[in-house]
Amino acid sequence: MKGGKVTVLNETERKVLNWANRRGLIEGTTAEKQVIKLMEEVGELSEAVLCNNFAETVDAIGDCAVVLTNLAAKLGVSLAYCYETAYNTIKNRTGKIINGTFVKNR
Numbered sequence: 001m002k003g004g005k006v007t008v009l010n011e012t013e014r015k016v017l018n019w020a021n022r023r024g025l026i027e028g029t030t031a032e033k034q035v036i037k038l039m040e041e042v043g044e045l046s047e048a049v050l051c052n053n054f055a056e057t058v059d060a061i062g063d064c065a066v067v068l069t070n071l072a073a074k075l076g077v078s079l080a081y082c083y084e085t086a087y088n089t090i091k092n093r094t095g096k097i098i099n100g101t102f103v104k105n106r
Ligand SMILES: [Mg+2]
Pocket: 041, 044, 059, 060, 063
């Protein structure tokens, strides 16, 4: 992974990366293929949410996280790094909820 861009990985991210590396998944895939896989998993997540299926929703969120972990690794960063970067961007953002969606102040 790229120096300085790896924040602390949690234990599950570590396990997922070991699992993916043992299968040659990070080495053998492309960012584009992982984005397509992510869309497939997001589709499953959408179906689970729309069907009000809690167990399938939890499973689909996890599957999305696994694919995002692999995509981040392919790009040389950790998912934790991406997550922290996003948090640092949003942490001071202000706005309000309109029809169930957070609309940020400009
Ligand atoms: Mg799935």
